[in-house]
Structures are given as C-alpha cells and as structure tokens.
Amino acid sequence: MQTLYLKEIGSTQTHLKELIKTKKINLPFAVIADAQTDGVGSRENSWNSLEGNLFLSFAIELKSLPKDLKLESASIYFAYILKTILESLNSEVWIKWPNDFYVKDKKIGGMITNIVGNVLICGLGLNLVTQPQGFAKLDVEVSREDLLKQYFKKIEKKISWKQVFSKYQLEFDKNKKFFTHNKSLRISLEDVTLQSDGSIVRNGERMYSLR
Numbered sequence: 001m002q003t004l005y006l007k008e009i010g011s012t013q014t015h016l017k018e019l020i021k022t023k024k025i026n027l028p029f030a031v032i033a034d035a036q037t038d039g040v041g042s043r044e045n046s047w048n049s050l051e052g053n054l055f056l057s058f059a060i061e062l063k064s065l066p067k068d069l070k071l072e073s074a075s076i077y078f079a080y081i082l083k084t085i086l087e088s089l090n091s092e093v094w095i096k097w098p099n100d101f102y103v104k105d106k107k108i109g110g111m112i113t114n115i116v117g118n119v120l121i122c123g124l125g126l127n128l129v130t131q132p133q134g135f136a137k138l139d140v141e142v143s144r145e146d147l148l149k150q151y152f153k154k155i156e157k158k159i160s161w162k163q164v165f166s167k168y169q170l171e172f173d174k175n176k177k178f179f180t181h182n183k184s185l186r187i188s189l190e191d192v193t194l195q196s197d198g199s200i201v202r203n204g205e206r207m208y209s210l211r
Contacts, residue, residue, distance in 0.1 A: 001058065001152040003030045010038040012057035013112075013123040020059060020119060027119065028155075030058035032148065036125075053137075054109070054126040054144055060155075062118050069161045071115065072208040073198025075099040077161060078122050079111040080168050085150045091140045095168065097175050097189060097200060098208075101126060105178075106136030169194060182207050 002025065009015050012031040019025050033055040062071070069077055079095050086093045096102045101109040109126035127137040128144060175189040180200075187207070192200040199208045 001028045001030050001155070002026065003032060003148075003152075006031065006033045008035045008037065009033045009055075011036060012055050013121060014038075016057045016059055016121060017116065020116070020121075028058060028060045028064065030056060030148075030152070032056050032144075050127070050130045050132065052129040054124065054128050054147070056124040056126075056148070057121060059119050059121045062115070062120055064158075065120060066158045066160050070197045071120065073098075073161075073165075074113040074120055074122070075111045076168060076198045077164050078113065078124075078155070080164050081154050081159065082111075082124070082126075082147075082151055084167075085147065085154065086138070086140065086142075089140045089142055091138060093138065094171055094174050096178055097172070097180055097192075097194075098198075103136050103139050108136050108138055165196065165198065168198075180207075 004019075006012075006015075009031070012033050016029070016031045019029070019031070020027075035051045036055045065071075065074075075098055076095065079099055079101065083093055083095055083101070091103070093101055093103055093108065096107075099111045099113075100107050101111075108131065109124065112123045114121055127135060128142070128147075129137060131137040172194045175192075178189050180187050180189055187202060189200070192202045194200055195206070197208075199206050201207075
C-alpha cells in the first residue's frame with residue numbers, strides 16, 4: 001500500500017478521488033492526514049476533526065479484493081479487520097452494524113465505503129487520542145503509524161469474507177440495544193436478522209451496509 005501523509009486536508013477521501021482521477025498514482029493507495037477540515041461521515045454527515053486522531057482513505061481495485069468479498073458489505077469487512085488488530089492490543093472495541101466502531105456504548109469512529117468505477121474507496125475515522133463531545137476514544141494506546149502498518153499488512157493477506165463474517169456473526173448480538181439508519185429512518189437492531197452477505201432483514205425488508 002503506497003501512502004501519502006498530509007498535515008491537514010479538507011477530506012482524505014475527496015483528495016484520494018482527485019488523485020485517482022489524474023491517474024498519477026498506482027493502486028492500492030492511501031491518504032492519511034493529521035487533521036481534516038471537511039471530513040465525510042455516514043449519510044453525508046461531517047466527521048469532526050481533532051488533531052492526533054486517525055483520518056484515512058484508501059483505494060483498492062475491485063480485481064484485487066478477496067474473490068468472495070460481498071462488496072455491499074465491504075465496510076463490515078474492512079472495519080472488522082481493523083477491529084481484530086485493536087482487539088489483539090486488549091481493546092474492547094466492537095463493530096456496530098453496519099460501519100461504526102464502538103467501545104461499550106459510545107462511538108469512537110466509523111468506516112464508509114463506496115465504489116467508483118472499478119475501484120473500492122474506503123474512508124476511516126477513529127478517535128485515537130481525543131474525542132468530540134458525545135463520543136469516546138480508543139481504550140488502548142497505539143501509535144497511528146504502528147496501527148496502519150499492521151492494518152495494511154493484514155489487508156494484503158486478502159482474508160476471505162467467509163472467515164471475517166464467521167467471527168463478526170458471533171458478536172452481532174451486541175447490536176441488539178442499538179439503532180441504525182436507513183435513509184431518513186431510525187431502525188432498531190433488536191429484531192433484525194443478520195444474513196450471510198452482511199445485510200440485515202427487518203419485517204421482510206433487506207438493508208445493506210454499503211454507504
């Protein structure tokens with residue numbers, strides 16, 4: 001994974017898309033910033049920038065992804081891979097469907113994914129050292145550089161969706177007292193059923209995690 005480190009940027013994801021458009025970079029490629037002034041979150045929300053936290057976007061060609069990866073659930077896949085690394089450091093972080101990092105009952109970050117042409121673009125924000133009001137931060141100490149080194153190395157292994165999902169499935173009950181959003185609707189996760197492709201079904205309606 002080639003990387004570009006920036007002191008400050010409006011949005012790592014917007015900048016990465018512009019780099020891809022110019023065709024001056026080779027994929028996979030990642031943009032990391034010390035601070036963002038216009039970060040992108042789920043449902044077009046902004047992601048508050050506090051310096052020292054993790055602001056990351058990376059792009060991978062679709063043909064370079066695991067063969068069995070469910071693209072509509074890529075946010076679960078890439079979030080859970082990072083979660084396993086944090087867990088190995090004794091963090092109690094877990095993934096709330098479909099794309100949020102939580103410690104206990106507080107959000108500490110999120111993952112968004114979208115497809116542009118033949119490329120998957122992933123955006124990640126994680127509160128490593130400090131948090132905005134109403135949020136929490138990671139419950140263990142780790143340097144951004146060490147974390148990303150381990151993360152990119154694990155991504156390169158192309159772990160199968162089946163292997164990742166089997167572990168995520170075992171922890172899904174943690175979602176039961178929380179909510180998610182589908183368009184403008186607030187949806188309780190108490191009575192949903194998790195499907196093998198990472199989607200959930202509620203009252204006969206299927207919802208996917210791709211943002």
